[in-house]
Amino acid sequence: MEDNKPTFDKILNDLTHHIRINKGFLLWMGFLSVSLLICLYAYSLQLKTGLGVAGIRDYITWGIYLSNFVFFVASSLIGMLISAVLGLIGMKWITPLTRIAETIAVAFAAVAGLVIVSDMGRPERLAYVFIYGRAQSPIFWDVTVITTYFVLSLLLLFLPMIADMAIIHRKSTSLPGWLKPVYKTLSLNFTDSPEQNKIINRCIRILLILVIPAALSIHTVTSWLFAVTSRAGWDSTLFGPYFVSGAFVAGSAAVIIAMFFFRKNYKLQDYLTDLHFSNMGKVLVTVSLVYLYFNINEFLVPGYKLKRADAVHLHELLAGKDALLFWLVQTGGLLIPIILMMFKPFRKPLPIMLISVAVLIAAWIKRYLIVIPTQEHPFLPIQHVPQNFMHYSPTLIETLISIAPFILVLIIITLISKFFPVIPLHETAKEKGIEHIKFD
Amino acid sequence: MEYNNNSHLPDGAENQKAASRRNFLKNLGLAGVGVATGAAALYSGGIFEAKKEVSGDSKVLLTQDGKLVRVDSLEIKAHEKSGEELSESLCRGGIPGRRWVMVTDLSKCRNARRCIAACQEAHQLRPEQYHLNTLQIQDTPATAPYHIPKNCQHCDNPPCVAVCPVDATYKRPDGIVLIENDRCIGCRFCMAACPYSARIFNWLEPRDAAKYQDKEYNAELNVPQKLGTVSKCLFSADRLREGELPYCVSACPNGVYYFGDENEDSVTNGTTRETVRLSKLLRDNGGYQLMPELGTKPRVYYLPPKNRLFPFENINPETPEKV
Amino acid sequence: MRFKKLILIIAVLTSAPAMIATAQTWVVPDDQKAVCAPIKFTQEMQKQGEQVYMKICQSCHGLPGKDNWMKLTPPPGDLAKDKAQLQTDGELYYRITTGKAPMPEFRNILSDDDRWNVIAFIRTFNPKYVQPDPSAKGSFSGRVVTLALQYSDPMKKVIATATEKLKDGSMSPAAGVEIILYVKRYFGNMQVGDMKTTNAKGEAAFEFPFDLPGNKDGYVDITAKVNDPKNLMKSTPASGSFAIGAPTDKPGLTETRAWWSTRDKTPIWLAITYTGSVLIIWGFIIYIIISILKIRKVAKA
Incomplete structure (x- = not known):
């Protein structure tokens, strides 16, 4: 092993060579920006005309904007699972994944806040939530915890990066000139002194502990947006853990997909190894099993009693109008992935990435199925209203507006990963046995 | 808002008139503060004191905290946003006792x-x-x-x-x-x-x-x-x-x-x-x-629909056009 | 519009058999047929009547002469047609006053004047109509009754006393007068107990439901009125305020601190929990941010 010990220069080069503006990056960002502009144009139409440009109406009043919101909050939870939970229990293999997980957390949490604005009838009154906020409203809690979680995740992304930036701006030869001052400022004159390390380690430790309740809160509170109502399908005491476990499934899948593309595009095969993919596969199987368990609870228990409204709801979901989507999600997004990922060959990078894509798409549809069908069957019948009030179908404008957050997330992840090392440099070097790095 | 016609209103309406008077005073206070002539009414805790420039003609008004005060007619000005403010505090208070x-x-x-x-x-x-x-x-x-x-x-x-x-x-x-x-x-x-x-x-x-x-x-x-x-x-x-x-x-x-x-x-x-x-x-x-x-x-x-006055008519609810 | 038509079609189809089954006559007593308006109809009255008609009657009877009345059972009919116009003013007045399902009773909804105004309006659609001369009725020959109201503590009853002005101008207790007792409520008067007839002393004693809410001191506003549906008397009602109701001073419905309260009534435990959690977490965040700034300082030192 000693012979294979990589030199520090190799590690530095491997992890930072992608930090430059190249043609591929410009093309990709250009594509994202143009797409975003188209979506923003759609949003400007909504601002001008009102929420009525979307397919939502008086009975199905929350549509894909809200299921999108739930999806984004869900995906952001993974930062906490990887860094905090796995980190605190001493899993060493997660080191190269922590930054990816935190990047995803920051991107999705930030965008989740924007998604919810697109669902407001009066977005210009956003500040009212702070001016007139009521501590009794789950929306108020949601705003609080999402802001908090975003800040915590941002700090968790930043703190371990201080050492990296200190190293890179001193050592790297390939770092673009214009980035140097940015790195210098952000590295806070870090010199690896014991005192500085003490501060950073203490802060990270506090953050890792704080981020656990914050992350649990954001998705629990998001689930309460539904669970505090009496509607069939939402009226569930299980919604908090059901949402949280579902969030880990979506987030793990997102991390695996990100890992795959970073590894390929930034040539990180030596750092994001097959073992990492396999381990992430095991994590995904574990959280999927937990999620499956909650799913069984969520559908079997009301299905056993078949209370009037529940019966209608469950029938539509399991055997009616939404049955195709429902079973597609439950089998293709949950059962089959669990079974496949139990076998090692399916935990190889490419197959597990493909499985993760399926899981992530299913996760989005699942949120659609949580949000919309319930509203199509209120306690009292929907009568004397136009057909489009009774059945929800998203409009083109609405779809474009819903695509925007995905583009934004991609932009944020691309920017962070492009201009900062994807794999924690300092920690990796230490783990690879390079004890002393000169910081002068 | 017009409450001049006092004819014969139930007590809820009387209360409302009282509330509207109180609000008028409140608005008056706001307007008074806005007028920076130095001779304007001072607004403190809902009590007004008449100042130098007086018309000699004064009116007794009820303040928000239920005190009767004498205000010079010159000081009485309608507040621009009166309707809105009146509406808000009146609305939130409801009709007392009901x-x-x-x-x-x-x-x-x-x-x-x-x-x-x-x-x-x-x-x-x-x-x-x-x-x-x-x-x-x-x-x-x-x-x-x-x-x-x-x-x-x-x-x-x-x-x-x-x-x-x-x-x-x-x-x-x-x-x-x-x-x-x-x-x-x-x-x-x-x-x-x-x-x-x-x-x-x-x-x-x-x-x-x-x-x-x-x-x-x-x-x-x-x-x-x-x-x-x-x-x-x-x-x-x-x-x-x-x-x-x-x-x-x-x-x-x-x-x-x-x-x-x-x-x-x-x-x-x-x-x-x-x-x-x-x-x-x-x-x-x-x-x-x-x-x-x-x-x-x-x-x-x-x-409950018992002993109905009319036979039930099954209506197929025809819906308005798509909106 | 199509919707309205549909309702009409369904209504006609379903009500046709019912129409035959319930076709009954609506007889007006003879003495009521003879009743006529107290004064000669004026243009002003017709105008007032038109307003009332448009607001109240038009929804079922349609516009007079347009035959666009609502299809009900029995049919309301067009009031410009002979069926209505051949009736005397007294008949129309009686029907408006008493009603008969589905025609509502307008006794408490329209004032005497308004009811006559509506008739004045309806008559404008009948060129052949000649109003009977109100003055031809001669002088009023009915009873002239004045009521007084008091509460008798020993009897625990509300006593209405009727006094009658006799032809010779003297006053005497009025026996055999039917009296109804009302309590004033927010949207109108509410009858309490049954109608009573005065005894030889001109008195009618009413049981009062003492559990009926009064104001915070238990006061209720009571009115006694003569029951005279046929307008045979001239009567003056009596009113009074008595502390015989249940004292009621219920607090507003927003006193409690609840989930639904406004934010100045946030449940205290919630306010503490929320503020506490935010302060703790953000305290740490601020501490961390200060620490980060310290990293720089430590290096300089």
Whole structure:
């Protein structure tokens, strides 16, 4: 092993060579920006005309904007699972994944806040939530915890990066000139002194502990947006853990997909190894099993009693109008992935990435199925209203507006990963046995 | 707002006049502060002191905290935003001493939908927007179908109000659940939380928006309706202030609706104007509430469709055009 | 519009058999047929009547002469047609006053004057109509009754006393007068108990439901009125305020601190929990941010 010990220069080069503006990056960002502009144009139409440009109406009043919101909050939870939970229990293999997980957390949490604005009838009154906020409203809690979680995740992304930036701006030869001052400022004159390390380690430790309740809160509170109502399908005491476990499934899948593309595009095969993919596969199987368990609870228990409204709801979901989507999600997004990922060959990078894509798409549809069908069957019948009030179908404008957050997330992840090392440099070097790095 | 015509108003209206006086004083105070002549009235804790520049003609007014003060006529100025402010504090306070209650007698409803027309007219609603809607319901396959006028139940434990993040919808002391459309951010959480589907949303520019754009907003009428905000039945709070029955109640040709004050134990039928004891009406006719098991404690009671005045007409609800 | 038509079609189809089954006559007593308006109809009255008609009657009877009345059972009919116009003013007045399902009773909804105004309006559609001369009726020959109201503590009853002005101008207790007792409520008067007839002393004693809510001191506003549906008397009602109701001073419904309260009434435990959690977490965040700034300082030192 000693012979294979990589030199520090190799590690530095491997992890930072992608930090430059190249043609591929410009093309990709250009594509994202143009797409975003188209979506923003759609949003400007909504601002001008009102929420009525979307397919939502008086009975199905929350549509894909809200299921999108739930999806984004869900995906952001993974930062906490990887860094905090796995980190605190001493899993060493997660080191190269922590930054990816935190990047995803920051991107999705930030965008989740924007998604919810697109669902407001009066977005210009956003500040009212702070001016007139009521501590009794789950929306108020949601705003609080999402802001908090975003800040915590941002700090968790930043703190371990201080050492990296200190190293890179001193050592790297390939770092673009214009980035140097940015790195210098952000590295806070870090010199690896014991005192500085003490501060950073203490802060990270506090953050890792704080981020656990914050992350649990954001998705629990998001689930309460539904669970505090009496509607069939939402009226569930299980919604908090059901949402949280579902969030880990979506987030793990997102991390695996990100890992795959970073590894390929930034040539990180030596750092994001097959073992990492396999381990992430095991994590995904574990959280999927937990999620499956909650799913069984969520559908079997009301299905056993078949209370009037529940019966209608469950029938539509399991055997009616939404049955195709429902079973597609439950089998293709949950059962089959669990079974496949139990076998090692399916935990190889490419197959597990493909499985993760399926899981992530299913996760989005699942949120659609949580949000919309319930509203199509209120306690009292929907009568004397136009057909489009009774059945929800998203409009083109609405779809474009819903695509925007995905583009934004991609932009944020691309920017962070492009201009900062994807794999924690300092920690990796230490783990690879390079004890002393000169910081002068 | 005009309250000059004091003719013969019930005490709710008297209270309202008092409140409007108090508000006038409050507004007067604000206006006074704004006038930086140095000789303007000083506003401190609701008490005014007349200053140098006096007209000699003064008026005794009631302050917000119930004190009588003498104010020079010169100082009395109408506040520009008086309507709005008047509306807000008056609205939130409700009509003191009242607990409004509605009783809907299903045995008399023949689905004439006259109530809906009156309601939509008063609140400037589009044809597919309902503060009040008659639904055709059949509880079980073996029981007879009936028409049920369904409006906001003005619950005493209102799930919609609980979830509002900005206090835009609120419960008043007199029981009415109201919406302040200038505050509503349009999150529609209240709509999701309402088990009675009583709330509607202004998805598009409200009806006759251009015509009413300069009209002063009245929170007790939800008029003019505002784009991107929630709207719903408000028990015609504006009419109650004037001692009048709600629009729907007085529009019914068949005597379906009773409306009144639970504190007086009385309700008045909107068609016959007969006033009866609420407790007796509910006791003798098997009064019930919609979905009481949800614990929402509605302020609307229903009398079962027994001994019906009209044969049931099966109506295939033809829907308005796509909106 | 199509919707309205549909209702009409369904209404006609379903009500046709019912129409035959319930076709009954609506007889007006002879003495009521003879009743005529107290004064000669004026243009002003017709105008007032038109307003009332448009607001109240038009929804079922349609516009006079247009035959666009609502299809009900029995049919309301067009009031410009002979069926209505051949009736005397007294008949019309009686029908408006008493009603007969589905025609509502307008006794408490429209004032005497308004009811006559509506008739004045309806008559404008009948060119052949000649109003009977109100003065031809001669001088009023009925009883002239004045009521007084008091509460008798020993009897625990509300006593209405009727006094009658006799032809010779003297006053005497009025026996055999039917009296109804009302309590004032927000939207109108509510009848309490049954109608009573005065005894030889001109008195009628009413049981009062003492559990009926009054104001916070228990005061209720009571009115006694003579029951005279046929307008045979001239009567003056009596009113009074008595502390015989249940004192009622219920607090507003927003006193409690609940989930649905406004934010100045947030449940205290919730306010503490929320503020506490936010302060703790953000305290740490601020601490961390200060620490980060310290990293820089430590290096300089």
